[in-house]
Amino acid sequence: MKIAVIGANGQLGSDLVAAFSEAGDEVRALTHSEIEIADFHSISSVLEVIQPQVIVNTAALHNVEHCEREPAKAFAVNALGAKNLALVARDLRAVLAHVSTDYVFDGSKGNPYVEEDNPRPLNAYGITKLAGEHFIRSTTDRHFVIRTSGLYGKSPCRAKGGLNFIELMLKLAKERDELRVVDSEVITPTSTAELAQQIVRLSHSDCYGLYHATAEGSCSWYEFAQEIFALTGTSVRLNVAAPDEFPAKVARPKYSVLENRALKTQGLNLFRPWQGGLYEYLGQRIKSASHPVCN
Numbered sequence: 191m192k193i194a195v196i197g198a199n200g201q202l203g204s205d206l207v208a209a210f211s212e213a214g215d216e217v218r219a220l221t222h223s224e225i226e227i228a229d230f231h232s233i234s235s236v237l238e239v240i241q242p243q244v245i246v247n248t249a250a251l252h253n254v255e256h257c258e259r260e261p262a263k264a265f266a267v268n269a270l271g272a273k274n275l276a277l278v279a280r281d282l283r284a285v286l287a288h289v290s291t292d293y294v295f296d297g298s299k300g301n302p303y304v305e306e307d308n309p310r311p312l313n314a315y316g317i318t319k320l321a322g323e324h325f326i327r328s329t330t331d332r333h334f335v336i337r338t339s340g341l342y343g344k345s346p347c348r349a350k351g352g353l354n355f356i357e358l359m360l361k362l363a364k365e366r367d368e369l370r371v372v373d374s375e376v377i378t379p380t381s382t383a384e385l386a387q388q389i390v391r392l393s394h395s396d397c398y399g400l401y402h403a404t405a406e407g408s409c410s411w412y413e414f415a416q417e418i419f420a421l422t423g424t425s426v427r428l429n430v431a432a433p434d435e436f437p438a439k440v441a442r443p444k445y446s447v448l449e450n451r452a453l454k455t456q457g458l459n460l461f462r463p464w465q466g467g468l469y470e471y472l473g474q475r476i477k478s479a480s481h482p483v484c485n
């Protein structure tokens with residue numbers, strides 16, 4: 191199939207390009223310099239030339255604090271951008287696979303959210319992403335709206351800048367004797383390499399709809415750090431941060447664990463427990479350190 195990946199040099203986008211290529215698909219990798227999803231004409235002119243069968247969108251304004259400061263900009267990209275993509279996908283008779291977020295929920299449920307649960311976002315990021323979901327679901331039937339959580343991958347997250355959580359913990363552990371990490375936010379760390387395989391699997395099906403797509407299980411950021419240090423044999427004193435030690439500037443759900451119910455019902459769920467993805471990431475990291483790529 192011919193696949194257009196938008197946000198192709200991002201954390202998830204780069205793994206999607208690799209995963210679709212490995213699956214034998216013809217991939218057109220589109221970066222922000224080539225396409226602007228907030229601009230309908232940019233999308234239609236680029237995609238009309240490519241004529242993809244599947245459009246995969248990872249692009250978003252998803253730095254939570256940035257969205258809160260500039261909600262109109264966040265709406266233009268996350269909501270109207272999604273609408274633009276849905277309109278163009280419908281015109282081109284293409285399938286749209288769009289990545290959304292666990293932040294559409296407020297976290298009060300306290301056990302894993304399924305696709306049928308009522309969203310209630312707490313911040314501008316979640317509100318604009320949810321609006322994007324609605325625009326897509328009401329514009330084209332041939333969609334996959336894929337909510338995920340806690341992404342990490344070998345390419346850095348461009349919106350958040352710098353290191354992913356794993357790399358940050360390993361760097362800080364080298365620099366300090368003691369680390370303090372919050373225990374009050376529960377998520378599911380999800381490897382972009384695994385999510386990319388899941389999106390390829392969905393895109394090769396016609397089981398359109400709304401999907402939760404994260405690794406299995408859950409942990410707090412503190413427990414995630416614990417596992418990173420255990421698997422890498424890193425010795426550092428790790429403690430739970432005091433509740434007011436790192437005050438959040440923007441309201442976030444305290445519990446945003448997703449259950450992949452729709453994937454399981456369709457027999458399409460590829461995810462394993464989150465520790466497996468972490469183990470593989472750390473293994474790849476060791477391999478690339480011992481075989482550095484020469485430029």
Ligand SMILES: NC(=O)c1ccc[n+]([C@@H]2O[C@H](COP(=O)([O-])OP(=O)(O)OC[C@H]3O[C@@H](n4cnc5c(N)ncnc54)[C@H](OP(=O)(O)O)[C@@H]3O)[C@@H](O)[C@H]2O)c1
Nearest residue numbers: 197200201202222226227248249250252338341347348349
């Ligand atoms: N990261 C997480 O933990 C997480 C959790 C749940 C859901 N998600 C969702 O997952 C998706 C992918 O996340 P990621 O971590 O891979 O993000 P990322 O590394 O920041 O990649 C996003 C890509 O989209 C491009 N982009 C941004 N705005 C654009 C626009 N207006 N038009 C066209 N391209 C644009 C970026 O290019 P530039 O950098 O050049 O602008 C970048 O290549 C997002 O939709 C996000 O909402 C992420």
